[in-house]
Amino acid sequence: FQRMTYRHAMDTYGTDKPDTRYQMHIEKLTDLDSFIENKEVSVRMLRVPGKGNELSKKKIEKLCEDVNLSLKRTNENRIVSVVAVKVEEGVNWGRVVMAGPTENALFLIKKGNDEYKTKILQSVGARSGDLLICAVGIGDDPCEALGYVRSTFGPDFMTEDEKHKLDFLWITDFPMFEVGANQKLKCSHHPFTMPNAEDTVALRDYANKGNSIDGLLQI
Known part of the structure; x- marks a missing residue:
């Protein structure tokens, strides 16, 4: 069986029991750290191919709210700032939807200039029509939040063969x-x-x- 460390699983998939039948890897945006005053806070982003065109603003808002609800099921004090960005034609930063406390994520809207936003889009391989979900929080909370998003949309990107595939995995070094x-x-x-x-x-x-x-x- 494939082996994967707990740390790699959390950083890449947002869970210690990842479904590796599809990709959609979580990205750490280390360059954004300079915009955040609280150094305990980290920034993670997940690219969901094509969903920017498919989902309405209302559905995206509901998704952002559900992200925090998924964290509160284990601890009601856990919460992240969630920013959803639609990638527009020409791979440009489009409509933004926010949920949760905004103070940790406003830099994405106010401080991030066009050049920097372009750099973010390039770093995650964004394409026109994609939906980018950014989570800002402490510890593993951003990764777990995006792990929820990944598990929500992941099956949409699997072929019928992949859906019936058994992809066993050992998680090590808990x-x-x-x-x-x-x-x-x-x-x-x-x-x-x-x-x-x-x-x-x-x-x-x-x-x-x-x-x-x-x-x-x-x-």
Whole structure:
């Protein structure tokens, strides 16, 4: 079976159980970081071929709202800024639809000049009629938000043979812990995961500094 690391799966597909029968990869727009004051915030974009022409403004607005609803199912405090851009004739930046808090995403509208917007379109391989969905948020939230979009439209781009294809995949190197509120470590998947040997010292040092790991790690 094909093998893929957890980090690659999240960054590229927005989920730790990706459907690899179709492409639609999430892109990290690192050049946009200079426009964002909060350095914990990251920007991701997904190109949905041809959907800019197919979907009405109302349907795009509903999609943007559904993106945040998908995140809130696991934590009501999770939210991203979502910007949808229709790519117009001649591969130009077209109509924009926004949802969620706008302060982190306004740079796409106000600060991004035409030259920079063109650079964004080129970086994701945009074509006339495409729909670009941009998610701005903290941690993996933007990737997971676009993972929802990808799973929504992905089947539209599969042939009948691909829909019946079994594309097995091993996801490796799942993180044992992640940093939560107040910089506390919390279990990322389940408390019975064996840590990588090279991480044991770092985890022990963390515990020795008096930080609670909430009983999830006994060293």
